[in-house]
Amino acid sequence: MNQLDRYDRLLLAQLQRDSRQTVQQLATAVGLSSTPCWKRVKELEASGVIRGYTALVDREKVGLALCVLAELNLTRHHEDDVRRFEAAVADCPQIVSCYATTGQADYVIKVLVPDIKGYEAFLHETAFKLPGVTHVRSSVVLKEVKAQSGLPFEAAVPAPAPAPKRR
Structure with a gap:
């Protein structure tokens, strides 16, 4: 998979928040229609960006x-x-x-x-x-002040766009 775009990051953030959402719920949340949303999720899974789905259990x-x-x-x-x-x-x-x-x-x-x-x-x-x-x-550990399993996409710096070719 190439670089993640805005929709990929929005989808990943939504799935980290609640991976049990339907494709329609995801599509609505990120501003896509269902088919492109489903295709993007499948591509994220196939490329290994999404490694799996799990339940968060209170230890x-x-x-x-x-x-x-x-x-x-x-x-x-x-x-x-x-x-x-x-x-x-x-x-x-x-x-x-x-x-x-x-x-x-x-x-x-x-x-x-x-x-x-x-x-x-x-x-x-x-x-x-x-x-x-x-x-x-x-x-x-006396107290867990912060125990976050999701990745902070807003903190990730996107890779720079390739420079235009000179003629």
Whole structure:
């Protein structure tokens, strides 16, 4: 897919707000008729811009009251060690986000568990056993001030238009 235009951005913003809207509702919201709207959504899906659809679940209401951000350091940064670590993280359901970072930590993970005892168990049974981990620094989240899953399209800078060709 080439560059996103105004209608693509409006459609994406609408789908992030509520992905259960009908094509007609989307079309009305962005100022298109149904067929071009449907075609654009299908193109956004086919190109991988839209990776899927999901439900937002309140973690506390399903028993995952404790959120912890943990910084991890690895002993070595050889390709095999990193690959093994990242595969183990991907297989761990309590780790819902993992970022390779610059600075003091090699990785920052977001862990969701029922309570502090659950996190202690996670540390001993999982985190300390992850391949190559030498250090874990944990920060318990007291309150989520902002937890947004949608992308801020209004903050995105559109790619510049190609310069006109000289004759």
